[in-house]
Amino acid sequence: MVAKKVLISSIFLILIVGVVIGLVAVFVHNNAKKSGQESLSEQMKLVIQMCNYTDHHTECQQSLSPVAQNSSAGVKDYMKAALLSISDQAQNSLNMTESLLVEAKDGTRIKRSIEECNDLMKEARDELQALVSYVNDVELETMNDRALELRIWIGSVNSYAGTCMDVIGDDDRKVSEAMKGPIYDTTAITDNALAIMGFLTSLACLASS
Structure with missing residues (x-):
C-alpha cells in the first residue's frame, strides 16, 4: 500500500x-x-511595411535592407535603392542580350531581334540612371507634385522589357528561354519599385502636410 x-x-x-x-x-x-x-530597428520595420505592399517580398527586402542599416536613411534613400535595383536588373538583361549577340549569326532575323532588344534595355538602363540622378537632386516636395509622372517613368521599363520579349518571339527557343529569366526579374523588381514609390510619396506627403 x-x-x-x-x-x-x-x-x-x-x-x-x-x-x-x-x-x-x-x-x-x-x-x-x-x-x-x-x-528590429525602426528603419527595418519601415522596410517590412513597405515590402508588404509589393508582390515580391524577398526581392524587396534584399534591395532595401542595406539602406535600413543606416539609421539616418530618409525617403529619398529608399527611393534611390528601389530605382537602383531595377537598374541592376535591366543591366542583367542587357548583359544577356550582348552575350546572345556574340553567338547569333550575322544577317539572321534573330540577331536583328536581339539587337533591337539590346537597344531597348540600354534605353531602360539610361532612363533609370537619369531618374536616380533626378531623385538625388530634387526636393521631396517637387517629387510629391510629380508622383504620377515618376511612376509612369518607372513603369516604362516594363514596356521596354515586354517589347523586348515580343520582338524576340518564340522562333528561337534557346534565345527566348535565355531572355525570360532576366526579363521576368526586371519586371518583378519594377513592379516592386512602383509599389514602394507609391508608398513613399504618400508618406512624404503626410510628413509635409
Missing part, C-alpha cells in the same frame, strides 16, 4: 515537473519572439 502511494506520488510529481518545464519553455519562446520583434 505504501509502495503504491509512493508510486502515485512519484507519477504526480513527474507530471507537475513536466507542466512546469512546459510553461517555462513557452514563456522563454514568447519572450524570445517578443525580444526579436523589439530588436
